[in-house]
Amino acid sequence: MTVTEAQPISALLDPGTVQSIADEVWPSLVGDGEAFVPVPVPPSAELVSAWVDIIGPWTGSVVLTCAPATAEALTESVLMTRPPTVVDDEDVADALGELANVLGGNIKSVLPGESRLGLPQIGSAPSRGRLDDVCALVGQWRGNYLTITVQGAAPAPHAERNEVPQL
Amino acid sequence: MRALVIDDSRAMRRIVGTILTGFGYEVREAGDGRQALDVLQEGSAEGWVPDLCCIDWNMPVMDGLQFVMATRANPAFRQVTLMMVTTESETSQIVKALAAGAHEYLIKPFTADALRDKLALLGLLPEEVSA
Numbered sequence: 001m002t003v004t005e006a007q008p009i010s011a012l013l014d015p016g017t018v019q020s021i022a023d024e025v026w027p028s029l030v031g032d033g034e035a036f037v038p039v040p041v042p043p044s045a046e047l048v049s050a051w052v053d054i055i056g057p058w059t060g061s062v063v064l065t066c067a068p069a070t071a072e073a074l075t076e077s078v079l080m081t082r083p084p085t086v087v088d089d090e091d092v093a094d095a096l097g098e099l100a101n102v103l104g105g106n107i108k109s110v111l112p113g114e115s116r117l118g119l120p121q122i123g124s125a126p127s128r129g130r131l132d133d134v135c136a137l138v139g140q141w142r143g144n145y146l147t148i149t150v151q152g153a154a155p156a157p158h159a160e161r162n163e164v165p166q167l
Numbered sequence: 168m169r170a171l172v173i174d175d176s177r178a179m180r181r182i183v184g185t186i187l188t189g190f191g192y193e194v195r196e197a198g199d200g201r202q203a204l205d206v207l208q209e210g211s212a213e214g215w216v217p218d219l220c221c222i223d224w225n226m227p228v229m230d231g232l233q234f235v236m237a238t239r240a241n242p243a244f245r246q247v248t249l250m251m252v253t254t255e256s257e258t259s260q261i262v263k264a265l266a267a268g269a270h271e272y273l274i275k276p277f278t279a280d281a282l283r284d285k286l287a288l289l290g291l292l293p294e295e296v297s298a
Contacts, residue, residue: 028276029182078178080185091177098176101225102275105254114259117225119175 006058008133009150012111018137018148021106026141029099030077036146038139043067049125050096052104053153056115060133060152062104063125064096070144071096093122107150127154168192168293169215173203173234174223174252179275183221183252186279190286191293192219200229204237207244217247219291222269224253224260232267239268248289252277 015038022036044067051063066074075087075095087095097120108115128134133152140146170192172183177198184194195210195217197203203220210216220238224231231251238244250271251264261272271285286292 025276028278029178075178079181094176095178098178101176102254105225105275106256108254109256114257117254119225119227 009135010132013135013150015137017110025102036139036141038137040138041140041145043145050100050120050122052100052120053118054108054115057113058111061126062107063149064100065125066146097122129154169217170194170219171206171217172221173197175199175226186282190296199226200234203234219248221250221252224255235267235269
C-alpha cells in the first residue's frame with residue numbers, strides 16, 4: 001500500500017487569505033470599526049488560546065491566541081457589555097470560542113475537499129505538527145498581541161503501537 | 168413575529184437575538200437542537216409557535232441539520248421558517264441543508280443588513296422595519 005502525504009497548509013493557504021477572512025469576521029463579531037491588524041507587537045508572558053479542529057483531506061486546527069486580558073476585552077466587545085457589567089470565564093470561553101469557530105469555518109471553506117469542523121475548545125494551544133504545516137498571522141487588536149494560526153495536527157503519540165503487526 | 172435562535176454560543180445567540188429584537192421580534196433561545204425541540208414543544212403547549220428559527224449547524228447533542236429534519240417531520244411545525252445561520256459555507260453543505268428542509272441560509276460572519284435582507288426575502292420583515 002502506498003501512503004501519500006497530505007499537502008501542508010502552507011501549500012493550501014496563504015496569510016493574505018487568513019487576513020481577508022479576519023477582515024470580515026472582526027467588524028461582524030467584535031464590533032463596527034474593529035479590526036485585526038497584521039502588525040506584530042510583543043507577546044505577553046501569559047497566553048490563552050481558543051481553537052477549532054478541521055478534519056478532512058487536511059487535518060489540523062485554527063487557533064486564536066492572545067493574553068487573558070485581551071481575551072476579556074474581546075469578550076466585552078463581542079457581548080457589547082458596558083461597565084459595571086463584568087464578563088466571567090464562561091463568557092470568555094464562549095466568545096473566544098465563537099471567534100475561533102467563525103474563523104475556522106471560513107478557513108475550512110477555502111481548503112480543498114470535504115472537511116468537518118469540530119466544536120470550539122479553549123486552553124493552551126494544541127501541539128503543532130510538521131514545521132512546514134503552519135500558516136500563522138501575527139498581529140494585534142487595539143494594540144494587543146493576537147495571533148491566528150492554522151496548524152497541522154501533531155502526530156498521535158506512540159502511533160507505531162497502533163500498527164497491525166505483519167505476520 | 169416570534170423567533171427561536173438556536174446556537175451553542177451564547178455570544179452568537181445574543182448577537183442574533185439583539186438584531187431580531189430590533190426588528191420587533193419576540194425571541195427565545197436554545198443551546199442545541201434537542202433543547203430547541205423542547206422549546207418548540209413547550210411553546211406549542213402555550214400557543215407560542217415561532218415564525219422563524221435561526222439555526223447554527225455545528226452544535227453538541229443535536230446539530231442543526233438533525234433539528235431541521237426533526238422539525239420538518241413534525242406537522243405541527245410545518246409553518247415555521249427554518250434558516251441556517253452557520254459558518255458551513257460549502258455549496259454541498261448548503262444543498263444538504265436545503266434538501267433537509269431549511270428555507271434559507273446565512274453564512275457567518277454576517278451583518279445586521281444581511282439578516283434583514285434574508286428576512287425581507289422570506290417575507291418575515293415586519294412592515295414598520297421594511298418601510
